[in-house]
Amino acid sequence: xxxxxxxxxxxxxxxxxxxxxxxxxxxxxxxxxxxxxxxxxxxxxxxxxxxxxxxxxxxxxxxxxxxxxxxxxxxxxxxxxxxxxxxxxxxxxxxxxxxxxxxxxxxxxxxxxxxxxxxxxxxxxxxxxxxxxxxxxxxxxxxxxxxxxxxxxxxxxxxxxxxxxxxxxxxxxxxxxxxxxxxxxxxxxxxxxxx
Amino acid sequence: xxxxxxxxxxxxxxxxxxxxxxxxxxxxxxxxxxxxxxxxxxxxxxxxxxxxxxxxxxxxxxxxxxxxxxxxxxxxxxxxxxxxxxxxxxxxxxxxxxxxxxxxxxxxxxxxxxxxxxxxxxxxxxxxxxxxxxxxxxxxxxxxxxxxxxxxxxxxxxxxxxxxxxxxxxxxxxxxxxxxxxxxxxxxxxxxxxx
DNA sequence: GTCTATATACCGATAGAC
DNA sequence: GTCTATCGGTATATAGAC
Numbered sequence: 001x002x003x004x005x006x007x008x009x010x011x012x013x014x015x016x017x018x019x020x021x022x023x024x025x026x027x028x029x030x031x032x033x034x035x036x037x038x039x040x041x042x043x044x045x046x047x048x049x050x051x052x053x054x055x056x057x058x059x060x061x062x063x064x065x066x067x068x069x070x071x072x073x074x075x076x077x078x079x080x081x082x083x084x085x086x087x088x089x090x091x092x093x094x095x096x097x098x099x100x101x102x103x104x105x106x107x108x109x110x111x112x113x114x115x116x117x118x119x120x121x122x123x124x125x126x127x128x129x130x131x132x133x134x135x136x137x138x139x140x141x142x143x144x145x146x147x148x149x150x151x152x153x154x155x156x157x158x159x160x161x162x163x164x165x166x167x168x169x170x171x172x173x174x175x176x177x178x179x180x181x182x183x184x185x186x187x188x189x190x191x192x193x194x195x
Numbered sequence: 196x197x198x199x200x201x202x203x204x205x206x207x208x209x210x211x212x213x214x215x216x217x218x219x220x221x222x223x224x225x226x227x228x229x230x231x232x233x234x235x236x237x238x239x240x241x242x243x244x245x246x247x248x249x250x251x252x253x254x255x256x257x258x259x260x261x262x263x264x265x266x267x268x269x270x271x272x273x274x275x276x277x278x279x280x281x282x283x284x285x286x287x288x289x290x291x292x293x294x295x296x297x298x299x300x301x302x303x304x305x306x307x308x309x310x311x312x313x314x315x316x317x318x319x320x321x322x323x324x325x326x327x328x329x330x331x332x333x334x335x336x337x338x339x340x341x342x343x344x345x346x347x348x349x350x351x352x353x354x355x356x357x358x359x360x361x362x363x364x365x366x367x368x369x370x371x372x373x374x375x376x377x378x379x380x381x382x383x384x385x386x387x388x389x390x
Numbered sequence: 391g392t393c394t395a396t397a398t399a400c401c402g403a404t405a406g407a408c
Numbered sequence: 409g410t411c412t413a414t415c416g417g418t419a420t421a422t423a424g425a426c
Contacts, residue, residue, distance in 0.1 A: 012409075012410090026313070027313055027314065028225075028310070028313040028314065030223075030225065030226060031225060031313065031314055033400075033401065033402085034401080034402065034403090035400085035401085043409095043410075043411090044410070044411055044412075045402090045403095046403095046404085046405090046410075046411060046412065046413085047409070047410045047411065048402095048403095049402090049403065049404075050409060050410075051409090053403090054402080054403080055402065055403090104312075105312070105313060106309055106312060106313070110362045110366075111309055111313065113362070113365070113366045114301055114306055114309055114362060114365060115223070115310070117299075117300070117301060117365045117366065118221070118222055118223040118226065118300060118301070118306065119222065119223065119226055124366075128366050128367070131363070131366055131367075153375060156363065156372055156375075156376075157376065157379065159359075159363060160356070160359035160360050160362070160363050160376060161355070161356065161359050162359070163358065163359040163362040163363060164354075164355035164356050164357070164358040164359025164360070164362070165355050165359070167305045167308070167309060167355070167358040167359070167362065168326070168351065168354060168355050168358060170308070170309060170312045171305075171308045171312065171319075171323050171326055172323070172326075177351055180348055180351075181351075181352065181355060184352065207391080207392090228418080228419065228420085229419080229420065229421090230418085230419085238391095238392075238393090239392070239393055239394075240420090240421090241392075241393060241394070241395085241421095241422085241423090242391070242392050242393065243421095244420090244421065244422075245391065245392075246391090248421090249420080249421080250420070250421095
């Protein structure tokens with residue numbers, strides 16, 4: 001199954017989504033035009049509408065792609081980290097590992113949701129499900145730790161801290177600030193799970 | 196001084212800035228057009244360029260206006276709160292008081308900076324000075340408290356927490372989440388300043 | 391200072407040849 | 409599936425009458 005390595009060049013539709021994902025992150029959804037995406041992919045603007053009827057359809061595909069990559073990342077953390085505490089640490093370390101992109105473009109999830117919220121975009125709810133993936137996964141880790149506070153509150157708080165760091169990192173572009181806040185989140189986690 | 200109450204109708208330029216301030220907050224800078232602002236103010240698009248040469252000039256004026264209102268707010272906190280701890284509490288309470296707007300449009304400062312950062316806008320630095328106003332003021336309060344940690348780190352952390360709450364409040368639109376995080380920030384402040 | 395009219399450019403989206 | 413050509417709409421910005 002799926003062993004036909006003769007499907008190599010990656011279908012045009014997938015290449016569009018791949019490039020749109022990056023361009024939406026780097027420049028924002030509204031600010032990224034068909035012309036920009038088409039130029040990056042190397043196709044004409046006209047060919048575009050053969051794969052996607054409207055721009056919103058591309059955004060929906062990008063969100064779906066990000067949901068898949070998020071799910072894969074969460075699964076990888078479950079593989080490399082044995083305990084729930086270590087898995088929560090993986091989430092915190094993600095901020096440190098992606099600090100270069102975060103300082104340049106912010107958080108991919110948070111910045112997209114913020115833009116869609118301002119424009120009252122119909123896909124705000126869909127983009128919010130990516131936050132929901134993290135929230136649910138974080139809550140599950142806290143639930144396994146039998147902590148004193150509500151697991152969902154702790155999940156939301158950890159999510160909020162990561163978003164706050166992302167916004168200020170994007171503004172100040174200070175890697176030392178990110179390092180300090182990441183260390184602070186690790187200390188918070190230790191204080192929260194120890195009992 | 197300044198007793199000439201004969202300058203009542205507020206000059207057109209000021210009315211433009213006033214409406215642009217609100218519209219940029221509610222809908223974002225790039226997404227807000229001249230036509231929208233002109234309609235709100237009640238003038239024609241043509242009249243617009245008599246007061247502002249380019250759109251960036253309006254943004255610069257809006258940022259200046261927000262800097263003034265921020266400075267006024269910080270001064271008011273210094274009046275109503277006697278101790279540095281109470282003043283820091285005023286900052287935290289601001290999140291609770293503005294929760295309705297925050298849930299609808301996010302943080303005025305954070306959301307503007309995030310948008311400008313994505314577009315590599317030349318006025319990102321100018322908008323960042325509003326964050327700097329809060330940062331400096333918060334740091335000064337912590338300095339007066341002789342806390343164990345670096346006052347600037349504490350200022351940035353408090354700023355980051357408020358931004359994180361704003362982003363998630365904007366996505367989930369959950370007033371109870373805001374209330375919980377505000378209470379959590381107050382507890383954090385108490386734990387940080389007590390010694 | 392305010393208006394109408396318009397220039398110029400880009401946007402998303404469509405039509406149709408190949 | 410990919411292309412060229414183009415439509416209709418809107419954006420910022422300008423010119424000039426009043």
